[in-house]
């Protein structure tokens with residue numbers, strides 16, 4: 001029987017690819033990294049919309065949302081995602097993974113994205129980023 | 137405002153009003169176990185509405201999620217709001233899990249459907265406690281039917297869906313699939329058989345195998361005495377072919393349960409299963425503590441020592 005006083009709550013992360021491009025290698029690697037760190041990954045896969053991600057995050061009571069983007073849409077898609085979460089009154093940190101130029105990283109963080117991870121981020125960094133945004 | 141820090145009664149009140157964030161949160165707390173989980177299950181029990189519970193099980197990759205997704209597309213069109221509990225295994229090594237059932241459901245699920253992914257979290261007993269609790273939350277929140285998907289390997293996974301009102305067993309075409317299902321103990325829990333991936337060769341062979349096994353259980357008297365014989369349906373879940381007939385069969389089975397008086401028998405069996413699991417879990421905790429307290433180096437034999445610990449435990 002799970003004993004909540006001794007075991008810390010499981011971290012549940014919704015992972016999705018927002019937008020139209022069809023590469024899921026990176027996000028699959030991240031899914032495995034997080035699972036191996038003991039987290040529960042709700043994997044939504046490719047071609048998700050802000051609406052489908054909001055619905056999933058709400059139903060899954062996600063602690064964090066990880067979005068993979070490789071199609072340079074981050075400056076429009078990320079704010080759209082945050083706005084959709086706001087609208088749904090969901091206070092869930094969003095982490096963006098993918099190729100994001102340094103200047104844009106700043107912009108995203110200012111917009112309210114909780115963390116940005118580059119393409120080859122080491123497993124330890126990925127796990128630490130999720131743990132950090134969930135705790136804070 | 138975030139629902140995260142609301143007290144349990146407030147969360148339940150909101151869930152009853154249809155607040156989906158509150159439902160999501162309650163499911164998390166139920167899954168976590170402990171006193172909050174018990175209180176939630178108890179409050180939800182007081183608000184029970186009697187949703188029809190459908191279990192869907194079968195071998196890994198049989199198409200359970202795709203079929204469930206098609207059902208959740210169909211049902212809202214009929215004016216009902218289904219909830220899905222999709223159970224996937226946790227990694228025994230790390231305790232983590234990749235829950236992928238939504239991939240097959242999200243894009244087809246109809247408006248109003250609520251899908252929740254659940255990991256087995258290593259301790260099989262945990263699932264036996266958390267699934268009934270989650271079903272209660274869905275039921276109190278007004279979802280009907282509640283569909284539980286589990287993979288048909290592992291005793292608890294099978295037991296959990298077998299405790300449903302209607303249990304659907306999904307098999308695939310191909311030599312031996314029905315035999316495998318039989319070995320896994322799925323045949324005796326099935327109220328409905330679905331041969332999914334009927335677009336592939338061998339579906340009629342599988343049907344014949346299943347018919348044969350049903351005949352055998354008839355001969356050996358295992359068949360239920362009301363004369364109900366599980367129907368065998370063919371589906372191609374990827375394009376929705378045959379899925380409406382699956383739902384018709386669920387309704388027909390429900391009708392059978394009601395008219396034969398077996399609905400209450402099933403519900404009683406389900407309560408007994410839930411109570412048994414709760415008592416066992418509680419005893420397990422107490423027993424572990426008693427064993428921790430005992431001096432295991434005592435000169436008694438392990439058999440006598442165990443008997444002594446048990447005696448003491450039951451007396452206290």
Ligand SMILES: Nc1nc2c(ncn2[C@@H]2O[C@H](COP(=O)(O)OP(=O)(O)OP(=O)(O)O)[C@@H](O)[C@H]2O)c(=O)[nH]1
Nearest residue numbers: 196197198199200201202240287332333372373374
């Ligand atoms: N050809 C064919 N493929 C199907 C059909 N139904 C499902 N599939 C495919 O079978 C694979 C597994 O489907 P799922 O719905 O994920 O199966 P599942 O039983 O939920 O799998 P687990 O939850 O992993 O045990 C997917 O690639 C589906 O697209 C079907 O009727 N025909």
Ligand SMILES: [Mg+2]
Nearest residue numbers: 200201237285
């Ligand atoms: Mg599945």
